[in-house]
Amino acid sequence: MQILKSISALRSTLAAARKKNKTIGFVPTMGAFHEGHLSLMRACRKQNDIVVVSIFVNPTQFGAGEDFTSYPRDKKNDCLLAKKENLDIIFYPSEKSIYPDRTLTYIDVDKIAGTLCGASRPGHFRGVATVVGKLLNIVAPDTLYLGQKDAQQCAVIQQMVRDLNFPVKVKILPTKREPDGLAISSRNKYLSAQQRREAPVLYQSLCLAKKAIRNRQKSSTKINLLIQKTISKKSSGKVDYIACVDANTLQPLKTIKGKTLITLAVRFGRTRLIDNIIVTDV
Ligand code: AMP
Numbered sequence: 001m002q003i004l005k006s007i008s009a010l011r012s013t014l015a016a017a018r019k020k021n022k023t024i025g026f027v028p029t030m031g032a033f034h035e036g037h038l039s040l041m042r043a044c045r046k047q048n049d050i051v052v053v054s055i056f057v058n059p060t061q062f063g064a065g066e067d068f069t070s071y072p073r074d075k076k077n078d079c080l081l082a083k084k085e086n087l088d089i090i091f092y093p094s095e096k097s098i099y100p101d102r103t104l105t106y107i108d109v110d111k112i113a114g115t116l117c118g119a120s121r122p123g124h125f126r127g128v129a130t131v132v133g134k135l136l137n138i139v140a141p142d143t144l145y146l147g148q149k150d151a152q153q154c155a156v157i158q159q160m161v162r163d164l165n166f167p168v169k170v171k172i173l174p175t176k177r178e179p180d181g182l183a184i185s186s187r188n189k190y191l192s193a194q195q196r197r198e199a200p201v202l203y204q205s206l207c208l209a210k211k212a213i214r215n216r217q218k219s220s221t222k223i224n225l226l227i228q229k230t231i232s233k234k235s236s237g238k239v240d241y242i243a244c245v246d247a248n249t250l251q252p253l254k255t256i257k258g259k260t261l262i263t264l265a266v267r268f269g270r271t272r273l274i275d276n277i278i279v280t281d282v
Contacts, residue, residue: 001083003090007138010091014050014139022049026141026168028132031055032072032186033081036176040145041085043173052139053082054091056098060106061127072186091139098134106130109156109163112250116152117265117274120240125156132157136166144168149175149183151261151276155250175275177203183275195268198235202266205230206277209262213279218256220244231266240265240272247278257281 004010014024025048027040037053044051055078062068075092082090106126112118113125136144144161146154154172161170176184181203182196191199205227212226224242231237245252247259256279263276 001079001087001090003079003092005092005094005097007093007097010052010089010138013089014052017050018140023143024048024050024052024139024141025143025145026135026139027051027053027145028135029053029055030057030071030186031078032074033078034176034184034186036147036149036184038081038085039176040147040173041082041087043171044143044145045086047171048143050089051085051087052089052091052141053087054093054135054139056091056093056131056135058098058127058131059095060099060130061124063121063123066121067187067190072189091135098131107133107160107164109159112152112159113156115250115252116241116243116245116263118152120265125152128153129156129160133160133164133166136161136168141168144170146170146172147175148172148276148278149185150274151247151263151278152250155248181207183273185273187271187273190271191268195236195271198237199268199273201231201234201237202264202273202275203277204234206262206264206275210277210279213256213260213281220253220256223256223262227262227264235266235268237266237268237273240267 025044027044029037057071059068107129108126109129118125158170180200182200208230209223209227223244227242242264245261247261258281260279261276265272265274
């Protein structure tokens with residue numbers, strides 16, 4: 001496994017692989033690897049000749065007062081875990097190489113970036129789209145691997161890939177969960193013991209919503225209420241948003257129909273957790 005820091009070294013290594021007709025799979029991450037990241041790497045390993053994983057805590061997707069400086073960073077452990085997954089390349093760029101002085105170009109994905117998480121984290125998806133766009137230009141993979149856990153991120157990136165004609169296939173893999181259902185996240189370690197005990201209520205409430213839809217409840221207001229009540233009854237979590245939206249366009253649905261994304265963000269103290277589930281209309 002090679003750890004490459006420079007864009008030019010990465011590009012020349014990958015150019016040589018491409019010349020030999022090798023397929024390249026790419027998993028962008030912010031490091032602090034957990035089972036969610038590893039599941040993407042495993043899928044990428046199975047389906048490609050060369051696996052590239054980037055580790056870059058992207059400053060432009062953090063707002064003022066968010067956890068950019070305290071975001072968990074553990075290069076040594078990440079490299080150990082990555083080695084076990086038999087990756088070919090870890091791309092570990094510096095902030096200066098991704099954002100040299102006088103960076104003036106950013107990617108804004110209209111409409112779907114401003115809702116849901118984008119409403120309470122202004123500029124977040126601009127940062128995400130920009131860094132993923134830059135990384136796609138640098139790595140030029142055949143296939144990009146993303147996790148369903150970050151559903152809005154998936155929608156934003158898919159839209160960007162379509163709109164800007166990036167020649168890449170996007171694969172979205174299911175959310176990895178703890179045995180009690182809590183979606184695995186680098187931020188779970190910020191939770192107190194009590195908050196950690198309460199946090200599985202997010203997935204429980206989504207499962208209850210899915211069951212209600214299966215039992216023909218089609219009103220998104222009622223579904224939202226069911227989730228809200230379940231969360232407030234069983235936890236101290238403060239809801240940021242709960243929404244039933246079209247899974248592709250992220251536009252709100254009054255009546256559940258087609259492929260629906262039920263998505264939420266809830267704060268436990270200073271820690272904001274997100275989760276979602278996709279329901280197909282019955
Ligand atoms: P991050 O390091 O948080 O930016 O995540 C890197 C990639 O891992 C993104 O595509 C995430 O959606 C994905 N990911 C994060 N958590 C999970 C999870 N629990 N299950 C599956 N994929 C995940």
